[in-house]
Amino acid sequence: MKKYLKLYPYYVSRSLKARLSYRLDAIIGILGFLIENTIIFSTLYLTITTIPSLNGWNIEMMGFLYGFYLIPKAIDHIFSDQVWQLSNGGITRGILDKYLIKPINPLFQLVADMIQLEGIGELILGIIFLAIFTPTLGIIWTFSNVTALIVSAFFAMWFFFSIKLIFGSLSFWTKRSIEIMTLMYDFSNFAKYPIEIFNRAIRFVLTFLLPFSVVIYFPIRALLFGGNLWVSTLYVSIASFLMFMFSIWVWTKGLKRYESSGS
Amino acid sequence: MRPDKFKKYLAFTKAGILDGFAYKFSAFGWLLGDIISLLILFFLWQAVYKNSPTEAINGMTFHEMIAYLIFARVATSLAFSSISFWIIGDDIYEGNIAISLIRPINYRYRLLSSSFGVFVSTSILMFIPLWTLSMILLNIIIGIPIPGIGTHLLFILSILLSFVIVDSLNFLIGEIAIFTNALFGLMIIKNITFAFLSGSLLPSSYFPDWLSNILKFLPFQSMIEKPIMIFLERLTAREIISSFLVQIFWIVILGFLCNLSFNRLKKRVVSVGG
Amino acid sequence: MAIIEVKSVKKVFKKPVRKPGIIGMFKTLFSLKYDLIEAVKNISFSLEPGEIVGYIGANGAGKSTTIKMMCGILTPTEGEIRVEGYQPYHPKQRRHVLNKIGVVFGQRTQLWWDLPLIESLIILKQIYDVSNQDYKERFDFLNKVLDLEPFLSQPVRTLSLGQRMRADLAASLIHNPKVLFLDEPTIGLDVLVKDRMIKAIKEINKTYETTIILTTHNMDDITDLCHRIIILDEGSILYDGSINHIKKKFGDIRHIRFFSSQEIDLQLLKTKIGHDVDVEIQNGYIELSFDIEKISINQVLKTILNDYVVDDIHIKENSLESIVKKIYETRQI
Numbered sequence: 092m093k094k095y096l097k098l099y100p101y102y103v104s105r106s107l108k109a110r111l112s113y114r115l116d117a118i119i120g121i122l123g124f125l126i127e128n129t130i131i132f133s134t135l136y137l138t139i140t141t142i143p144s145l146n147g148w149n150i151e152m153m154g155f156l157y158g159f160y161l162i163p164k165a166i167d168h169i170f171s172d173q174v175w176q177l178s179n180g181g182i183t184r185g186i187l188d189k190y191l192i193k194p195i196n197p198l199f200q201l202v203a204d205m206i207q208l209e210g211i212g213e214l215i216l217g218i219i220f221l222a223i224f225t226p227t228l229g230i231i232w233t234f235s236n237v238t239a240l241i242v243s244a245f246f247a248m249w250f251f252f253s254i255k256l257i258f259g260s261l262s263f264w265t266k267r268s269i270e271i272m273t274l275m276y277d278f279s280n281f282a283k284y285p286i287e288i289f290n291r292a293i294r295f296v297l298t299f300l301l302p303f304s305v306v307i308y309f310p311i312r313a314l315l316f317g318g319n320l321w322v323s324t325l326y327v328s329i330a331s332f333l334m335f336m337f338s339i340w341v342w343t344k345g346l347k348r349y350e351s352s353g354s
Numbered sequence: 355m356r357p358d359k360f361k362k363y364l365a366f367t368k369a370g371i372l373d374g375f376a377y378k379f380s381a382f383g384w385l386l387g388d389i390i391s392l393l394i395l396f397f398l399w400q401a402v403y404k405n406s407p408t409e410a411i412n413g414m415t416f417h418e419m420i421a422y423l424i425f426a427r428v429a430t431s432l433a434f435s436s437i438s439f440w441i442i443g444d445d446i447y448e449g450n451i452a453i454s455l456i457r458p459i460n461y462r463y464r465l466l467s468s469s470f471g472v473f474v475s476t477s478i479l480m481f482i483p484l485w486t487l488s489m490i491l492l493n494i495i496i497g498i499p500i501p502g503i504g505t506h507l508l509f510i511l512s513i514l515l516s517f518v519i520v521d522s523l524n525f526l527i528g529e530i531a532i533f534t535n536a537l538f539g540l541m542i543i544k545n546i547t548f549a550f551l552s553g554s555l556l557p558s559s560y561f562p563d564w565l566s567n568i569l570k571f572l573p574f575q576s577m578i579e580k581p582i583m584i585f586l587e588r589l590t591a592r593e594i595i596s597s598f599l600v601q602i603f604w605i606v607i608l609g610f611l612c613n614l615s616f617n618r619l620k621k622r623v624v625s626v627g628g
Numbered sequence: 629m630a631i632i633e634v635k636s637v638k639k640v641f642k643k644p645v646r647k648p649g650i651i652g653m654f655k656t657l658f659s660l661k662y663d664l665i666e667a668v669k670n671i672s673f674s675l676e677p678g679e680i681v682g683y684i685g686a687n688g689a690g691k692s693t694t695i696k697m698m699c700g701i702l703t704p705t706e707g708e709i710r711v712e713g714y715q716p717y718h719p720k721q722r723r724h725v726l727n728k729i730g731v732v733f734g735q736r737t738q739l740w741w742d743l744p745l746i747e748s749l750i751i752l753k754q755i756y757d758v759s760n761q762d763y764k765e766r767f768d769f770l771n772k773v774l775d776l777e778p779f780l781s782q783p784v785r786t787l788s789l790g791q792r793m794r795a796d797l798a799a800s801l802i803h804n805p806k807v808l809f810l811d812e813p814t815i816g817l818d819v820l821v822k823d824r825m826i827k828a829i830k831e832i833n834k835t836y837e838t839t840i841i842l843t844t845h846n847m848d849d850i851t852d853l854c855h856r857i858i859i860l861d862e863g864s865i866l867y868d869g870s871i872n873h874i875k876k877k878f879g880d881i882r883h884i885r886f887f888s889s890q891e892i893d894l895q896l897l898k899t900k901i902g903h904d905v906d907v908e909i910q911n912g913y914i915e916l917s918f919d920i921e922k923i924s925i926n927q928v929l930k931t932i933l934n935d936y937v938v939d940d941i942h943i944k945e946n947s948l949e950s951i952v953k954k955i956y957e958t959r960q961i
Contacts, residue, residue, distance in 0.1 A: 094757075101751050105383035109742035109783075114537035127546045134550065137560045138398070141412065142405045171839070189738040191701045191753055194726035204740075209539065257369030277387045280394055288401035293393070350703045352641060352716060 095199055102203035115295045117208045124212030131240025132157055132220070135283075147316075148285050151227040156311045159240075160283050163247035163306075168210030171202045171252050174259040178268040187349060198342060226313065239320040240310065244332035246324075247306040253278070253331065253338035254301070260338070263345030268344050275301070282307035302330045362459055363467040370437075374479070381480060388427055395423050412559040417496040418586075424492065425455015425582050428484045430554045433513055433577055435476040436469040436521040438581050439544070442528035443537045451623050462525060462612050469521050501587055508594060512581035515601040520548070522534060522608035529619055553579025573604035630674035631807065632698065638706035639668040639863075667693045669863035670707070677806070678837040680829075683870075684863035684952060685860030689842040695809050698841070699731055709745070711807060727756060730800030734812030737785045737796055743801050745795045746780045749802050756803035763802070769835070770798045773828045775956055790821035801832060808832075810842045814849050826852045847949040859952060866906065874951055881946040882925060884916045885899055888936045900931050913940075 110117055132154065139150045148156075176186060190197035230236075258275050262268040280304035286294055297304040306327045313323040402560055403409075403416040414422065442465060445451050454461050492498040501509075519609045527544050532538060548557050551574035558579055569575050580597040589597070644664040668690040675681060685691045698709055700716030708715060716725040731738070739748045753763050771777060774794040779787055784795060793813060800808060810829075814822045828850060832838055842853060849855055851871065854943040859867040867874065892914060898907045905918040905928070918928065925943075932938060 098751075098754055101754050105740065105743055105747050106749060108747070109740070112742070112783075113535065115534050116539070119534055119536035119539040119543075121539075123536075123542035126543050130546045130550045132554075134555045137556060137562075138402060141560070142402055143407075145401055145405055185733075185736060188696075188701050188733065190735070192699050192726060192729065192731050192738075193725050195755055270380055270386075273383060274386050274390065277390045280390070284394065284398060285401075290397070290399045293397070350701065351705075353693070353702055 098241060099203055103206055106206040111163050120209035121212040124209050125216050128213060128216050146285055146287050151224045151314055154220050155224040157283055158217045159311050160307050161217030163244045165210045165213035165217055166248045166249055167251040168213060169207050172207035173201050173205040174255045178259040178262045178272050179268055182262050182266055236314060239324045243310040243324045243327045246328045249335050250306045250331040253334040256338040257341050260341045260345040262349050279303045305330045363463055366464055366467035367471040370468040371475045374475025375474040392424060392427055398500050421492050421498045422582060424488050426554050426578055428488055429578055429582060432476055432481040433516045434520055435474050436524045438465040438469050438521050439524035439528040440463050442525060443531040446531040455620055462616055465525060466521055473517055501585060505585060505587055509581055509585040512584055516577045516581055518605050519575060522612050525612050527616055532619060552577035576601045631677045631712055632675040633709050634671060636672050637668055637671050637704045637709060639927040640705045641665045651720060666863050671865050673868050675839055675859060677839050678842045680833055680854050682854035682857040683841055683843040684857055691860055692811060695811050695843060699777045700725060700808060728806045730805035731809045732796045732800045732813050734815045737792055739762055739795060739799055741785050742783055744781045744783055748799055752799060752802050758803050766802050766804055770801060773831050774798055789816050793817060807839045812844055814846055824904045829853060851948050859955060878946055878951040878954060880919050880921050881917055882920055883944045885913045886932060886941040887913050887939045889939055890936055901928055
């Protein structure tokens with residue numbers, strides 16, 4: 092364990108060095124995600140401002156929710172982007188082989204190998220949204236609710252990572268799973284909206300099967316509408332923990348399969 | 355264009371059609387992604403209209419909005435099917451531009467032909483079935499009327515012109531690959547900006563005035579919004595004609611810009627090499 | 629004590645039966661039918677420390693599969709492999725092996741693509757826990773032997789194939805592994821670079837007694853480096869032994885290639901020289917192969933020169949390549 096803590100900074104610093112040697116590319120990547128989310132939110136803004144509120148959610152609340160959605164997603168995006176390589180034909184290209192012959196955990200290597208600066212675009216925007224919309228919402232910030240939010244965001248980040256790992260690991264069986272991974276990413280968009288607007292089937296999926304709403308929407312709803320923030324934080328941590336354990340299980344099973352059947 | 359030259363471009367179109375068919379698996383993935391987006395939009399708008407004091411918002415009822423969004427999404431997959439951005443981006447990245455310059459074919463038209471091939475295969479595989487399905491379902495469930503042949507023809511013409519415009523823009527933006535490797539980032543910016551400005555995400559009646567005014571003179575609205583409005587028979591004859599004029603105007607301008615910028619690019623490639 | 633032991637190893641792959649077309653694609657997804665492919669049928673061999681072994685076989689013969697099993701990337705279906713007594717594919721034992729092996733896959737690099745070689749080496753030093761002193765010593769040695777200095781600070785992405793292979797070789801050795809696996813390391817390299825690689829490998833083996841297994845198509849590499857070869861064909865070992873031995877056994881063959889502007893009757897030529905000679909025509913040149921134990925070279929040359937006007941002539945001894953070809957053809961040794 093100590094070894095990995097010592098090793099990780101090396102990976103990070105070298106990955107950063109490599110990415111930053113292409114200054115313009117990094118900037119375009121960051122701008123890409125920044126602009127994309129800005130425009131998507133603008134669309135939401137233009138939509139919501141035609142009505143007084145969406146089931147009690149005005150545009151400032153939607154903005155705050157959006158900001159909170161972006162932050163754990165962004166951090167996961169920055170640190171574990173290499174998992175996409177796995178699902179994009181990485182199995183057949185044998186990218187795992189160079190990990191398997193080294194005396195350190197292959198999953199660690201897969202994750203540590205790339206720092207994706209593009210995610211900073213999402214992160215910056217998330218922080219901006221939180222900063223802009225907080226004053227308009229009259230939230231009383233206490234040490235308790237700030238901590239609860241940070242804890243929720245932290246676990247939500249692991250949740251995003253777990254989903255990515257589960258569907259990326261499917262490529263051990265299907266050779267290529269980037270389409271379904273993209274689909275899951277699209278699915279996470281449901282969490283930007285109050286779950287009450289959806290029908291029962293979708294609400295069920297968002298709460299129990301792919302609980303994106305549990306890790307993003309419920310904490311914010313508790314914060315803004317006076318629910319118990321720590322209870323929802325508890326749910327976030329449980330959902331994330333379970334999803335994470337499941338993802339490790341899928342990965343391990345997949346890796347075993349790779350070792351018995353090759354690429 | 356002389357007939358033998360035309361045959362050469364046709365060959366690229368044929369190849370484009372086959373390519374389009376080969377990617378049917380990922381096309382299916384995108385389709386599912388579109389379905390999720392439409393689901394979200396459906397519930398969102400349902401809630402918006404429920405919360406609205408008026409039955410119509412910015413000139414559209416809930417049913418009209420749903421019809422608009424579904425048709426817009428299906429049309430987008432066709433109008434934006436051009437792959438010219440990727441062809442020129444890859445060629446620049448791989449250093450194949452030099453080879454293309456040797457060939458006695460206009461590079462720009464070659465890309466257009468290949469993209470048109472993808473356009474054709476997309477029509478057959480995705481557009482026609484989905485459009486027909488949408489028309490029928492929307493008619494049965496919400497009562498959206500199915501327009502006549504005349505409207506259909508106008509719509510098809512409008513989408514064709516829109517495709518050429520999108521292709522030129524793809525070409526122009528793809529040329530930026532000369533300066534950067536970040537094709538993916540460029541694509542994201544390009545796609546979302548086009549989607550927004552073309553009315554694919556939201557009709558322009560929702561845009562603030564200053565934006566609408568600027569867009570009147572730009573080609574974007576004619577890419578998705580105008581064709582859809584033509585199909586939904588919400589435009590007057592005058593507006594339809596003016597839309598076509600705008601499209602033709604921009605096809606000419608953009609075509610000119612493509613050739614101009616590509617000549618400059620050629621010079622740069624020849625002097626710097628590969 | 630053998631450093632590597634391969635005992636009765638068998639590797640079977642399950643390949644789903646794929647049907648063409650769209651309907652076929654769906655059928656494949658839901659069917660449970662498999663084809664069983666025996667990539668490695670039943671092989672056994674062992675290596676002593678410091679040996680350099682050439683592992684030859686056609687594509688699909690099972691070479692890469694065996695190497696992957698020895699590295700722990702694949703698990704044998706039956707049998708076992710031990711490297712320094714540990715099974716490299718066993719989840720609990722593999723860490724004893726991984727520290728001690730180095731691998732070069734000719735087709736792909738193990739280095740970080742966007743980083744200079746020197747940066748990759750520094751990370752590897754951390755991964756393998758190489759002490760500062762050992763690192764310096766190894767680095768200086770590898771730098772000298774592979775001439776890394778000129779491109780040490782360039783991103784690996786920008787290196788030529790020859791430079792990249794040398795870089796990969798350095799990376800696989802920086803931690804002083806006991807065993808080095810080279811999977812097609814010279815593929816695509818030009819002659820000069822290949823030569824330097826071979827020399828470097830020899831030097832490494834001499835200085836550090838690294839056990840080396842080399843898979844390749846190129847027979848010249850083997851002849852230069854290896855004393856022992858293992859010939860693999862369709863998953864089974866055809867031959868495992870010293871090169872000298874088979875050279876001696878098949879080595880008395882000579883090949884004569886000559887060109888004459890005259891029309892030459894091959895049958896007549898064969899009758900004149902004797903029936904134990906193989907005659908064929910290739911690219912306008914007549915090619916003769918014969919065993920000098922059976923027909924004297926003097927006799928053959930005399931016959932040719934007496935009866936024909938010879939414009940060009942080459943004489944070669946039996947290359948390892950043709951020996952191996954012969955072994956494949958006759959499937960016997």
